[in-house]
Each structure stands twice: as structure tokens, then as C-alpha cells.
Amino acid sequence: MTKFLAPAALLALGALALTGCTDNNATASADGSIAVSASDDACTLATGTAAGGTLKFSVKNEGTKVNEFYLLAEDGLRIVGEVENIGPGVTRDLVVMAPEGSYFAACKPGMVGDGIRSPFTVTAAAAGQEVSADRAALQQTAADQYASYVKDQSQQLLAGTEDFAAAFAAGEEAEAKQLYPQVRMHWERIEPVAESFGDLDPILDAREADLEEGQEFTGWHRAEKDLWAPKGYTKMSQAQRQQIADGLVKHTTELVTRAQALEFTPDKLANGAKELLDEVATGKVTGEEEAFSHTDLWDFQANLEGAKIAYEDLAPLLEGTDDELDAQLKENFEKLQAQLDAYRVGEGFKYYDQLGTEQVQELAAGVDALSEPLSRLTAAVVK
Secondary structure (H helix, E strand, C coil), X not given: CCCCCCHHHHHHHHHHHCCCEECCCCCCCCCCCEEEEECCCXXXXXXXXXXXXXXXXXXXXXXXXXXXXXXXXXXXXXXXXXEEEECCXXXXXXXEEECCEEEEEEECHHHCXXXXXXXXXXXXXCCCCCCCHHHHHHHHHHHHHHHHHHHHHHHHHHHHHHHHXXXXXXXXXXXXXXXXXXXXXXXXXXXXXHHCCCCHHHHHHCCHHHCCCCCCCCHHHHHHHHHCCXXXXXXXXXXXXXXXXXXXXXXXXXXXXXXXXXXXXXHHHHHHHHHHHHHHHHHHCCCCXXXXXXXXXXXXXXXXXXXXXXXXXXHHHCCXXXXXXHHHHHHHHHXXXXXXXXXXXXXXXXXXXXXXXXXXXXXXXXXXXHHHHHCCHHHHHCC
């Protein structure tokens, strides 16, 4: 789950928030990528300016902590693109399509806090950046199809949230427990979209273990803890449950409104698919996401479905240009789905704490096998 400062807090930090740096005398790499050196205390870009169009950032972790890299919109909240889980010594690429405008580049050492940021400017697109009319039409079709999917899932998320909130507030725990993993699947299928709203995401989906000092524990996981109360926990009063329930509905309604206004591009679909697999690797496979309910496999399934939808919308762009990647992705999606199907129970799944160490390791290996070719999808579809 990604967290960034609200606009007011970002402005209050002023120049202190921009502790990253750029080497304005350096140039992009020979292949046109912008080199980024991410360390434990710095985020150094080879250049702070690039022409609009397809941008490729080559991010090397020079530090000792796992790192992340983001390109943020001018408000410092909306995520244009991100690459997560960059281990020490590892280089990973972020490919995005960015129009002319002002942005922030940000590294996030340790994958906590608000990141080390520096301004990044995208100028007018260089000549020759246009794609063929046929390919542009395929790209637009993919974007339109995915926008319809996000609209449908976000509306189902809101309807389900209203049902869950009503049951939770009324103390109908059996009903709320049944609804919890089912409704959250709508969130998990479009998680990159939800996370792009840096002010709403922490309110709705922050895990207790991820809370920073002074941050209130609200949203889905606050309700989860109350429903699957750990030993020594004091249950919320009806008034407290109502407050959590009202907040879930209020902020989900706002998320749906914002999601309807989003515009999608092929790079956002492909990067979003990869982010969903990253979510599985960092939260679901580890069992950290649903620490109280252990309904991680429902989330796992939803993340996989969301990634597959994005891939399938983009698949026509691979036909005749990268058939090998298309075949590999199709095969690895099917293999990972087969692994998950082995843990189905009725209409749901086994609880995650019922899986053994070897089973978890096998799932992690399946995620890794799919994640590698999926990381190449963005570059293949923005040509």
C-alpha cells in the first residue's frame, strides 16, 4: 500500500521536501533511458528534464534498503508510474507515457515514508514520437476497455462496501465476515487505481503495521481487526463501529467519483498489471495483508484477475510484434491460476494460516515466474 502526503502537508514542507537531486549536466543513457541512482538517503537522476512521450527510467538501487521509484503528478499525490521492490544492487526499469508538464520523481528507501523527491519537467514531445494510426487505435481500444472495467469494479466496490458497512455497524459479525473478503476483491482487482489517490488509499487500506506516528488506524483493516479480534483486544463500541463504517462508505464514494474521471494509456495498464503482481509478492504471499482474517488468497486471486484483464486488453498490441512474450504471459497466467485453484474451498479459499511453508514458497515461485515477463509488457506495448 502506497502512502503520500496530502497537498497541504506537501506544500508545508516546502523546499525541505525536495531532498532529491539531479545532475543537469548528465545525459540520458545510450538507449534513451534516464539513469536513476537510488540510495538510502538520495535519489539522483541523470537529468531533470525530458521530452514528452514514452519515458524510460533505469533505476539502480545503490543503497542497503529495498527501494521504490515513482513519477508523481504535479500535485505530488497522483502516481503516474511506479516500480517497487528494487533490492540492493538491482536495476529495474519504469516505462511510462508522460505528456508535457511538471512532475516529481521520488525514491522511497525502505519502502516507507513519503520518499525523497525532486522536480521533474517534461517538455513538448519530440518530432517522430507518433505511432501508426492502426497501432494507436489498438492502444485506444485497450485503454477504453480497461476504463470500462475500472468503472464496473469501482461501482461494485461501492455497493459491496455499503452492504458490509451496514452489517459491521449493526454488529452482525457473521454477515460482515462473509462479506469482507468478497467485497475487498473489487478493491484488489483495481488496486493500482485506488493507490493512485495518495490521500484516500491510507484512509481506506492502511495496515496497522504500516501506520506512521500520529496516523489514525481506519478503513478496511481496522474493521478486520475488530471482526477477527486477536487475544487481548478490546472490541469497538457500536458508535466506534458506525464511525468506521461511515468512513468506508464516504471515502469509497469519493474514490469512485475520481476513478470515473481517470484517463488510461497502455503504459498505465501494463505498469498496473506489474504493480498487482508486486502487491502479491509483498503482501499476499507473505501473509501480511490480512493479518487478522487470513483471507489473503481472496486478495491474491483478485490481484491476479486484475493483472490478467490488463494484459488481455493489451494482448492485440503484442500480436505480430512480440508473439513470444504473449505466449509466455498466457502460459504463466494459467500456471499461477492453477496453483491458486488448488486451495479453493467452495466459493472461497483456504485461510492463509492453513498453508504450509512449502506451499507458500511454491506460490511465491509462481508469482516470480509471471512477474518477470510481465515486467517487459510496458516496453512492448508503447512502441
